[in-house]
Amino acid sequence: NQKVVLITGCSSGIGLALASRIAKDEKKRFMVYATMRNLSKAEPLVEAAGRTLGRTLEIKQLDVCSEESIKACVDSLPERRVDILISNAGMGLIGPIECQSIDEMKTVMDTNFFGLVRLLKEILPDMKKRKKGHIVVISSVMGIQGILFNDVYAASKFAVEGFCESLAVQALRFSLNISLIEPGPVITEFERKVFEEGMKTDLSKADKVTADMFTNIYLKNYSQIFETLGQTAEDVAEHTYRIITMDNPPFRHQTNTLYTPMTTLKYADPNGDLPIETFYKMVFEHDKVFNASLNFLKLLRWRSRKSFTLEKEKST
Ligand code: NAD
Numbered sequence: 001n002q003k004v005v006l007i008t009g010c011s012s013g014i015g016l017a018l019a020s021r022i023a024k025d026e027k028k029r030f031m032v033y034a035t036m037r038n039l040s041k042a043e044p045l046v047e048a049a050g051r052t053l054g055r056t057l058e059i060k061q062l063d064v065c066s067e068e069s070i071k072a073c074v075d076s077l078p079e080r081r082v083d084i085l086i087s088n089a090g091m092g093l094i095g096p097i098e099c100q101s102i103d104e105m106k107t108v109m110d111t112n113f114f115g116l117v118r119l120l121k122e123i124l125p126d127m128k129k130r131k132k133g134h135i136v137v138i139s140s141v142m143g144i145q146g147i148l149f150n151d152v153y154a155a156s157k158f159a160v161e162g163f164c165e166s167l168a169v170q171a172l173r174f175s176l177n178i179s180l181i182e183p184g185p186v187i188t189e190f191e192r193k194v195f196e197e198g199m200k201t202d203l204s205k206a207d208k209v210t211a212d213m214f215t216n217i218y219l220k221n222y223s224q225i226f227e228t229l230g231q232t233a234e235d236v237a238e239h240t241y242r243i244i245t246m247d248n249p250p251f252r253h254q255t256n257t258l259y260t261p262m263t264t265l266k267y268a269d270p271n272g273d274l275p276i277e278t279f280y281k282m283v284f285e286h287d288k289v290f291n292a293s294l295n296f297l298k299l300l301r302w303r304s305r306k307s308f309t310l311e312k313e314k315s316t
Pocket residue numbers: 008009010011012013014015036037062063064065088089090091092111138139140141182183184185186187188189190191193233
């Protein structure tokens with residue numbers, strides 16, 4: 001009795017890694033419908049899926065910004081059944097808000113937040129009827145905590161988190177599960193696209209201090225943050241795979257232990273000042289604090305890799 005998994009945004013990154021990971025489940029417990037907006041971008045997934053294609057994985061078209069496209073995709077599934085929905089499609093946006101148009105911001109909200117809402121409007125009623133289902137949402141640590149120059153992206157992920165937290169109470173009544181996956185930085189196309197768009201930002205509408213902060217502090221350290229803290233898409237996929245195979249999946253799951261000290265700051269101070277002041281020091285006294293923090297994280301990463309290797313050696 002296979003569970004039907006529907007995943008959005010599978011042409012690259014986390015969605016691609018996730019679709020092929022779940023389809024390769026040793027016990028063949030899942031039938032994966034890996035969806036993407038543009039089917040002409042299916043090649044990397046076809047390659048990653050290998051022999052699972054046509055067996056435990058099928059590729060379908062789905063644009064999270066179109067209700068018709070979502071309906072057509074769900075209608076094409078046997079009995080319209082979705083046991084596990086993984087809402088993954090998303091996009092980023094960085095830069096000073098003075099330099100971004102409202103339309104650009106709306107596209108981010110429309111994809112990251114209303115994309116999820118559209119999916120649930122189509123799929124939730126059936127899940128309620130069956131009293132069975134798991135809704136998994138690829139959120140972000142930025143769904144818990146804002147980050148400099150990610151204002152609108154963080155807002156879109158906060159919207160996702162508030163929406164799911166409200167729905168989760170109702171979901172319990174129908175024995176449905178909701179899980180928010182919260183990765184820190186992940187090295188995917190996302191990072192490259194966001195950075196390239198960021199580099200192209202027309203800063204003429206920003207004052208000198210803001211423009212300088214964005215170019216010489218934020219963009220300059222962007223890649224280093226991903227290099228130091230970044231996880232792979234496969235790693236996030238493995239975490240998510242574990243969550244969908246649990247009997248009692250958690251509501252929230254952070255995938256990157258190197259990042260948890262940052263998110264913990266939020267819960268440590270009910271006034272909310274601690275994380276803001278810490279980020280400020282990291283950014284503006286970065287010669288001292290930022291580099292010290294990065295070096296510390298590099299050390300942690302090296303140690304955790306080392307202990308992982310040791311564990312593996314021990315077990316073999
Ligand atoms: P990615 O750019 O490789 O993947 C995003 C996918 O969503 C792409 O395949 C893109 O084509 C698709 N997409 C965009 N708009 C769509 C639409 N309207 N309909 C259908 N698909 C659409 O990046 P990723 O890192 O794999 O991102 C996946 C998710 O992970 C996103 O929700 C993102 O916010 C989240 N996330 C990423 C990071 C990171 O650092 N990369 C960190 C935390 C969370």
